[in-house]
Amino acid sequence: MNTAREHSSSTLYANTGYGPGLAVLDFGDPNRVAVVEPDLAWWALVERHALGKALAGELLGDLRARADSFREEMEHLRFGLKPSAVYFNPTDRCNFNCSYCYLPEELRRNGKTMTPEEVCSALERLKSWFCGIMPAGARPQLIFHGSEPLMAKEAVFAGMERFRDDFIFGIQSNGMLLDDEAIAFLKDHGVGIGVSLDAPTADVANLTRRNWSGTGGFERVSEVIEKLASYPAFNVITTVTRGNVHTLPAMVDFYHERGIATVMFNPVRCTQQGGRDLKPSDRVLAERFCRALDRAHELYVETGRKLVVANFANVLAGIIGPTGRRLMCDISPCGGGRCFFAVSAQGDVFPCSEFIGFQEFKGGNLFRDDLSGILESAPFRAVTGRKVEKIVPCAGCAIRHFCGAPCPAEVKAVSGTLNAPSPYCGFYEEQVRYAFRVIAAQREDAYLWDGWRDETEETFNCMVSKQPPA
Amino acid sequence: MTKEPRIISYRRRCRNSAGTGLSHYILLTPETALK
Numbered sequence: 001m002n003t004a005r006e007h008s009s010s011t012l013y014a015n016t017g018y019g020p021g022l023a024v025l026d027f028g029d030p031n032r033v034a035v036v037e038p039d040l041a042w043w044a045l046v047e048r049h050a051l052g053k054a055l056a057g058e059l060l061g062d063l064r065a066r067a068d069s070f071r072e073e074m075e076h077l078r079f080g081l082k083p084s085a086v087y088f089n090p091t092d093r094c095n096f097n098c099s100y101c102y103l104p105e106e107l108r109r110n111g112k113t114m115t116p117e118e119v120c121s122a123l124e125r126l127k128s129w130f131c132g133i134m135p136a137g138a139r140p141q142l143i144f145h146g147s148e149p150l151m152a153k154e155a156v157f158a159g160m161e162r163f164r165d166d167f168i169f170g171i172q173s174n175g176m177l178l179d180d181e182a183i184a185f186l187k188d189h190g191v192g193i194g195v196s197l198d199a200p201t202a203d204v205a206n207l208t209r210r211n212w213s214g215t216g217g218f219e220r221v222s223e224v225i226e227k228l229a230s231y232p233a234f235n236v237i238t239t240v241t242r243g244n245v246h247t248l249p250a251m252v253d254f255y256h257e258r259g260i261a262t263v264m265f266n267p268v269r270c271t272q273q274g275g276r277d278l279k280p281s282d283r284v285l286a287e288r289f290c291r292a293l294d295r296a297h298e299l300y301v302e303t304g305r306k307l308v309v310a311n312f313a314n315v316l317a318g319i320i321g322p323t324g325r326r327l328m329c330d331i332s333p334c335g336g337g338r339c340f341f342a343v344s345a346q347g348d349v350f351p352c353s354e355f356i357g358f359q360e361f362k363g364g365n366l367f368r369d370d371l372s373g374i375l376e377s378a379p380f381r382a383v384t385g386r387k388v389e390k391i392v393p394c395a396g397c398a399i400r401h402f403c404g405a406p407c408p409a410e411v412k413a414v415s416g417t418l419n420a421p422s423p424y425c426g427f428y429e430e431q432v433r434y435a436f437r438v439i440a441a442q443r444e445d446a447y448l449w450d451g452w453r454d455e456t457e458e459t460f461n462c463m464v465s466k467q468p469p470a
Numbered sequence: 471m472t473k474e475p476r477i478i479s480y481r482r483r484c485r486n487s488a489g490t491g492l493s494h495y496i497l498l499t500p501e502t503a504l505k
Contacts, residue, residue, distance in 0.1 A: 032478075036473060042475055042481065043479065044478065044479035045477065045479065046476075046477050047476050047477070050476055050477070053479060058477075059477065059479065062479075070481070074485060165480035253492065319479055319480070320480075321482035321484065322483075323483045324482055324483065324484050325483040439478060442478075455481075455485060455486075456482035456483060456484055456485060457481060457482060457483060457485055458480060458482050459481050459483050460479070460480055461478070461479070461480045461481075462479040462480070463475045463477065463478060463480065464475060464476045464477035465475050465476060
């Protein structure tokens, strides 16, 4: 009797018998379609008239030869990684009351703020735990996150000072407390800095991001952006809502003019009602987002200077090579609870900061419980076990490993279960289509961060050139 | 004149086998991302 492997090695056709299951995807190119093996996250862009040959032998030999290694690569990426980052909320409190915040208002108004001793005690515990799981010489990443972490500035800076050799630090701030002294301290300590701004004009930006009295932060944050633009470990997040989605192309000009290198246009998370109320439609979001990407490319061609839209760059990088992605939202299981986790101001540990508003996803407490046990707790396993294979329609989707059906926290809030598709399903489809158009035009360098080729190595290449005319 | 390939298919992998990107949607910079 022939074995499956023997059958497989003599495969002539896709989609029948032991042949690979290949999906054909139109990505908006007049001349080409994408052929995708979804489980392996393998793809080829094929001229439309050559599709028949591609599905009946031409590509199959190369794919068959590498299929096992691609499968192992996906298995390691999805299930074999260990934590190497922490999102750390040193305070529940915030000086802003943004309409879409993923944290409950009561926490942000009246919650706890850690003392310097508590922050240092927490970092000591984290340092000790990471020492046991990380390769020698590697440092975990620790991002002070919020709420507004600079509401606990004394504690945060004490932690950064004492543990500067033990962690790679970052801070995500609304920018309002980033005065010259704070900026100098953070730069001196090599801390990654992210700030938030939602539009290129005050009237739109201040609609969503404002303090408890209703005063917006546009002018102050714009000043901070000017001061930090040349700092290499700096980026800006724009949260995209139905109120600012129309400004995305202008936002590209705004950031590019100021010399910013990296931004993220993150669609508002639907974790809380405020976010759900502001969700833009997938159609409008995709159209404006793609127009913003077009504009970033135009500016790159005109000036030679890139503005990397990092959330799109990550989708593109994940298609070019699944392990080349930097962010772990758009893969399933996502990075929550397995590549990183979050610590609240009470020391409670959650799979991701997006879950901090959901007490049922608390895995334990950093000060009282063993971290390895927390990572094996039922709430963590619920998130780390969330796979697209369990979700309809994702299980049959050709791009399920380019999207990952994010984010579990907002999916839970919107659908009442983790096993449902992303509220932004259509937006992810359009990002993947745009990414294939970038690859077809061989413009990857224009959209990806500098150094992406050096960080990766080629493991497969099947570029078939046109036959010369007879 | 650039010759357009009839089929484009390639794949790359991160040189660091210990992992890829780490974090969720913030702080994507070469200086802070552990690769």
